[in-house]
Structure formats: structure tokens, C-alpha cells
Amino acid sequence: MKKGLVRTLISCALLLVCCCLWMQSGLSQQPKQSLLLKAMEEELSRSMKGLGENGNPPPYFISYNITETKNIMIIASYGALRRSSSGHSRLLDVEVRVGDYKLDNTHRLRGMYDFRFPIPVSISLEDDLDALKSALWLETDKKYKAAMGRLIQVKAQKTVKVKEEDESADFSRESPEKFISPVSQIMVDKAKWEKKLKKYSTLFNDFPEIYESSVSLSANATNKYLVNSEGTVIQHGLTHWRLGVYARTKAEDGMDLYKYESYAAHSMEKMPDEEEVHQKIKLFTKELLALRASPVAEPFTGL
Numbered sequence: 001m002k003k004g005l006v007r008t009l010i011s012c013a014l015l016l017v018c019c020c021l022w023m024q025s026g027l028s029q030q031p032k033q034s035l036l037l038k039a040m041e042e043e044l045s046r047s048m049k050g051l052g053e054n055g056n057p058p059p060y061f062i063s064y065n066i067t068e069t070k071n072i073m074i075i076a077s078y079g080a081l082r083r084s085s086s087g088h089s090r091l092l093d094v095e096v097r098v099g100d101y102k103l104d105n106t107h108r109l110r111g112m113y114d115f116r117f118p119i120p121v122s123i124s125l126e127d128d129l130d131a132l133k134s135a136l137w138l139e140t141d142k143k144y145k146a147a148m149g150r151l152i153q154v155k156a157q158k159t160v161k162v163k164e165e166d167e168s169a170d171f172s173r174e175s176p177e178k179f180i181s182p183v184s185q186i187m188v189d190k191a192k193w194e195k196k197l198k199k200y201s202t203l204f205n206d207f208p209e210i211y212e213s214s215v216s217l218s219a220n221a222t223n224k225y226l227v228n229s230e231g232t233v234i235q236h237g238l239t240h241w242r243l244g245v246y247a248r249t250k251a252e253d254g255m256d257l258y259k260y261e262s263y264a265a266h267s268m269e270k271m272p273d274e275e276e277v278h279q280k281i282k283l284f285t286k287e288l289l290a291l292r293a294s295p296v297a298e299p300f301t302g303l
Contacts, residue, residue, distance in 0.1 A: 031182040036090075037235055039132035040064045040227040047140045048229050056148060060104070061097040061171065063228040064136060066090060067120070070221045072188050076197035077214040078205060084194055091120035092135060096143040097171060098151050103158070104170045105151040176231030184237025186219045188268070193217055196274065203281045204247060209289060212248040215281075217241075219268070241265045243272070245284055249292050259288045 044062055052058025068090045075083040097104045123135040197215045204213040223237035244262040263272050
């Protein structure tokens with residue numbers, strides 16, 4: 001075999017190996033679906049197959065929407081910690097449609113002003129598959145029974161031949177979408193930030209004219225999960241950080257004067273450093289005290 005051919009074959013083999021490694025690396029970096037999505041998909045499949053088996057009209061569309069929020073709030077004033085708390089919630093919204101895309105249970109009833117707003121329900125905060133599926137099933141069953149009852153009302157009105165102003169379909173058919181992003185999280189060293197905020201808040205101690213002040217940090221991570229029977233699967237998260245500075249004083253004529261400023265970012269790394277915050281609070285205080293000493297604006301009359 002000629003050396004040139006051998007060299008070519010070796011090059012092709014190396015290229016193939018590199019491509020395989022690159023593809024494997026790319027696949028390994030793809031975000032994973034959370035346990036919440038797993039519970040939603042499994043329960044959706046079961047509900048679409050199981051509901052309507054006893055002769056009742058089956059649902060033609062089901063949608064599960066879960067919003068999960070985790071937050072932290074820290075507030076310090078005059079060198080002391082006023083608040084340090086955290087929260088966690090999961091809210092579920094289920095939509096069940098019975099009938100078909102042309103006419104379903106959401107059809108407007110004549111003579112009725114039907115203002116329906118989705119009221120989400122709280123579900124388990126633990127990543128327990130069975131507990132999550134149980135909550136999904138209970139809410140689906142409740143919404144399904146309500147949808148069947150309303151569809152009976154809709155069809156009863158349809159027996160009266162009255163031309164409707166809006167003859168469009170009750171629901172549009174959409175192409176499924178799939179988007180999976182990493183689950184957003186807030187990783188906060190609370191002890192470190194508590195110490196920082198207490199230090200920031202002491203900067204107001206040198207100004208007796210300011211009789212109320214505080215420095216606060218809020219961090220939120222919100223993740224949204226959506227699964228529906230058309231095949232759409234979405235997992236999307238966002239974090240938000242805010243550092244706030246507040247102060248209050250009183251002018252010589254008794255008028256209360258307030259000032260609030262904040263820094264906002266989508267990651268902790270983009271929050272200001274200590275020196276920047278120190279300088280901002282000094283300027284903030286200077287502006288508020290200047291406002292306190294400024295004369296009252298004269299009333300304006302005429303053109």
C-alpha cells in the first residue's frame with residue numbers, strides 16, 4: 001500500500017474520532033430535564049389516555065404549567081441585621097379542554113359575563129415523583145369535571161339557533177415547541193452578604209440628619225415548566241439580583257424627603273463591588289442632604 005494512501009486513511013480515522021468526541025461532548029453539555037418535567041409528561045400521557053374511558057367525552061387538550069420560585073431577602077440598618085429570610089414556592093396551573101378545536105368548554109355563553117382567570121395551586125416543594133404526579137392528577141381531575149359540566153351548557157345553548165357575532169374556532173392548533181435550558185439557581189453565601197450589608201448600612205451613622213435608612217439585597221430564581229398535549233415541552237429559568245439603598249430625612253419646614261436607588265443584575269458576578277457601593281452611598285447621602293437644604297419651590301402662576 002502506498003504511503004500517501006496510508007497517511008490519508010490515518011487522517012480520515014483521526015478526523016472521525018475527533019468528530020465523535022465532539023458530538024459526545026456536545027450531547028453531554030445539553031441541559032437535563034428536571035424531575036418536574038418528568039412528572040408532568042408522565043401524568044399528561046396518563047390523563048390523555050385515561051380520562052373519558054367511562055363514556056364521558058375525552059379531553060382533546062391538556063396543559064400543565066408550573067412556576068417555581070426561590071428567593072432570598074436580607075436587610076440591614078445602622079449596622080444591625082433587620083431581616084434575613086428565604087422562600088420557596090411551586091404553583092401549578094392546569095388547563096383542560098373538552099370538545100374539539102372548533103367548539104369546546106371555553107365557548108362564550110350568551111347572556112353571561114364569564115371572567116375566568118386561572119388560579120394556580122401550591123404543590124409539593126420536594127422532588128418526589130409520586131407526590132408531584134398525585135398533585136397533577138387531582139388538579140387535572142377537578143378541571144376535567146368542571147370542563148365537562150360547562151360543555152353541556154355550551155351545547156345546550158347551541159340547540160337554540162342564534163347566529164353568533166364571533167364564529168371563529170375556540171382554540172387554535174399550534175406546532176409543538178421544545179426548549180430546555182438549565183434550571184436557574186441562586187447560590188448565596190448568606191453569612192457573607194449579611195456582613196456586607198451591615199457594613200454598608202453603617203455609612204449612614206455619621207449623618208444624624210438622616211433618621212431612617214437601610215440597605216437590602218434580594219435574589220430570585222424563577223423557573224417555568226410547560227407541557228401540553230400538542231407536544232410542547234419548555235423548561236426556562238431566570239435569576240434576578242437587586243441591591244437597594246434607602247434613606248429618609250426631613251426638611252426644616254417639616255417635609256419628609258425620601259431617596260431610593262438600586263443595582264440590578266441577572267447574576268451575582270455582575271453586582272457592584274464594595275468600593276463602588278461605598279462611593280454610591282456617599283454620593284446618595286450628599287444628594288439627599290442637599291435636597292434637604294434646598295429652598296422650597298415657588299408656586300407658579302401664569303403662562
